[in-house]
Amino acid sequence: MKLEMPAFQEARLLVIGDVMLDRYWHGAASRVSPEAPVAVVRVGNREDRPGGAGNVALNIAALGSATRLIGIVGEDETGSELHSRLSAAGVYCDFIKSDDKPTITKLRVISQHQQLIRLDFEQPFEPADIHGLFEKAKALIDDTQVLVLSDYDKGALQEIQQLIELGRSHGIPIIVDPKGSNFEKYRGATLITPNLTEFEEVVGHCQNEEELVNKGLRLVSDLDLEAMLITRGEHGMTLIRPDSPELHLPARAQEVFDVTGAGDTVIGVLAAAMAAGDNLADATALANLSAGLVVGKLGTAAISGPELRRAILAEQNSGRGVMTSEQLLFAVQDAKAHGEKIVFTNGCFDIIHAGHVGYLAEAKGFGDRLIVAINNDESVRRVKGPGRPINPVERRMAVLAGLEAVDWVVNFSEDTPEKLLQKLQPEVLVKGGDYTLDQVVGGEFVQSYGGIVKALEFLDNCSTSAIVEKMKEVGE
Numbered sequence: 001m002k003l004e005m006p007a008f009q010e011a012r013l014l015v016i017g018d019v020m021l022d023r024y025w026h027g028a029a030s031r032v033s034p035e036a037p038v039a040v041v042r043v044g045n046r047e048d049r050p051g052g053a054g055n056v057a058l059n060i061a062a063l064g065s066a067t068r069l070i071g072i073v074g075e076d077e078t079g080s081e082l083h084s085r086l087s088a089a090g091v092y093c094d095f096i097k098s099d100d101k102p103t104i105t106k107l108r109v110i111s112q113h114q115q116l117i118r119l120d121f122e123q124p125f126e127p128a129d130i131h132g133l134f135e136k137a138k139a140l141i142d143d144t145q146v147l148v149l150s151d152y153d154k155g156a157l158q159e160i161q162q163l164i165e166l167g168r169s170h171g172i173p174i175i176v177d178p179k180g181s182n183f184e185k186y187r188g189a190t191l192i193t194p195n196l197t198e199f200e201e202v203v204g205h206c207q208n209e210e211e212l213v214n215k216g217l218r219l220v221s222d223l224d225l226e227a228m229l230i231t232r233g234e235h236g237m238t239l240i241r242p243d244s245p246e247l248h249l250p251a252r253a254q255e256v257f258d259v260t261g262a263g264d265t266v267i268g269v270l271a272a273a274m275a276a277g278d279n280l281a282d283a284t285a286l287a288n289l290s291a292g293l294v295v296g297k298l299g300t301a302a303i304s305g306p307e308l309r310r311a312i313l314a315e316q317n318s319g320r321g322v323m324t325s326e327q328l329l330f331a332v333q334d335a336k337a338h339g340e341k342i343v344f345t346n347g348c349f350d351i352i353h354a355g356h357v358g359y360l361a362e363a364k365g366f367g368d369r370l371i372v373a374i375n376n377d378e379s380v381r382r383v384k385g386p387g388r389p390i391n392p393v394e395r396r397m398a399v400l401a402g403l404e405a406v407d408w409v410v411n412f413s414e415d416t417p418e419k420l421l422q423k424l425q426p427e428v429l430v431k432g433g434d435y436t437l438d439q440v441v442g443g444e445f446v447q448s449y450g451g452i453v454k455a456l457e458f459l460d461n462c463s464t465s466a467i468v469e470k471m472k473e474v475g476e
Contacts, residue, residue: 273286
C-alpha cells in the first residue's frame with residue numbers, strides 16, 4: 001500500500017460530541033509533602049488544550065480541512081477559552097451553553113513527563129441541556145462530506161440515533177468513536193472505532209486473531225455497520241469489513257510518551273482522509289501512521305498537514321533495500337495483506353548496464369513491488385564459469401538497491417531461484433534476455449497458482465558477457 005497525501009483542503013467535516021478542556025500544570029517534584037506521603041509539585045508552566053470532540057475537530061482542522069463542531073459548554077470562562085482556542089485553529093464552533101453546568105475540564109499535574117494526578121471537573125448533561133443540538137446538526141449537514149460523532153459518555157450524544165439517521169438520509173459516512181459497552185446505540189453507523197478493551201467489553205475476551213475477527217464480523221452484521229476499526233495499542237489496529245479480508249496494521253510509534261488523545265487523532269485523520277476521497281483502507285493506514293506520531297508527544301496534540309506529509313515521504317523511503325530471505329518473506333506477506341502486487345525477477349547482475357536499468361523499470365510497471373533476486377558469488381561461478389563474478393555479491397546488491405525501480409534485493413546460493421519462488425509466490429515473474437516463456441525457470445510453478453510470466457528483452461541490446469569480452473580486449 002503506497003501512502004499518499006490526500007487533498008485535505010477540499011474536505012468538509014462536521015464533528016458532534018462531548019467537548020472539554022484539557023488543562024496541564026507542569027512543574028518539578030523534588031520533595032515529599034510533610035502533610036501526607038505525596039509529591040510536592042512547584043507549578044512552573046500551565047497549558048490549556050481542547051479535548052474530547054474538540055481535539056478531534058482540532059486534528060481535522062490542523063490537516064487543512066473545513067471543520068465545524070457542535071457540543072455543549074458551560075456559561076463560564078472555560079467555555080469561552082475553549083471556543084477561542086478552537087476558533088483560532090480554524091474550527092467553526094456552534095456550542096450550546098448550559099447555565100447550570102460547567103464546561104468539562106480535566107486537569108493533569110505533570111512532572112518529568114509523567115502524570116501524577118488527574119482532576120475532573122464535570123457534571124453529566126441531561127436531556128434538557130442538549131435542546132437544540134439536533135437542529136444545529138440539520139442546519140450544517142448539507143455542506144458535510146463526513147459526519148464524526150465523538151462519544152465520551154458525557155451526555156452530548158443522547159440523540160445519537162437521530163444523528164446517525166440524519167447522516168444516512170444525506171448519504172454521507174458516519175464515523176463513531178464509541179464509549180461504554182452499549183454499542184446498540186451506534187446501530188446504522190458506517191464505521192465505529194473502539195479500542196480493544198471497549199470491543200472485548202461487548203463481545204468477550206478474544207483468545208486469538210481468528211476469534212477477534214469472527215466476533216468483529218458478527219458485531220458489524222448485528223449493528224448494521226459497514227466496518228469496524230479496532231485500535232489495539234502496541235499491537236496496532238485491525239480493520240474488519242464483511243466483504244474484504246481483515247487489514248491489520250502494526251503499531252508505528254518508535255517511542256511512547258503519552259497515549260492521551262491518540263484515539264482522537266485516529267478518528268480525525270481517518271475521517272478527513274475519507275472526506276478527501278481516500279478509500280477506507282488507505283484512510284486507515286494514514287490514521288495508523290498519525291497515531292504513531294501523536295503518541296510520541298505529551299498530552300493531547302494534533303498532527304499538522306506538513307508533519308503528516310513528511311511522515312508519508314519518510315514512509316515511502318522505508319522498508320526497501322537489501323534483505324535476507326526471512327526478512328523478505330515477512331515484507332512480502334505484509335505487502336500482499338495491503339493489496340500490493342509483487343513482481344519477481346532474477347539474474348547475476350554482475351555489471352549493471354543501461355539494459356538492466358530499463359528492463360527493471362519495465363518490470364516494476366507490472367506491479368507495486370519489485371524483488372530482484374541475484375545469484376551469490378559461488379552460484380555465479382557455477383553458472384558463468386571461472387573469472388566471474390566481476391563484482392562481489394555485496395556490491396551488486398548495493399547497486400541494485402539504489403535503483404528507483406527496485407524495492408527489495410535478496411541473494412540465493414542455488415543455481416536457480418526456484419526455492420525463493422516457492423516461498424514468496426509472486427503474482428508476476430519477469431525474466432530479461434533471450435528467453436521464451438517456456439524457458440523461464442520457475443515459470444511453470446508461478447502459472448500453477450494463477451501467476452503471470454513475462455519475458456522482456458534488455459534495452460539497447462546490452463549484454464554483461466559482451467561487456468566483459470570488450471574489457472578483456474581492451475586489457476590485451
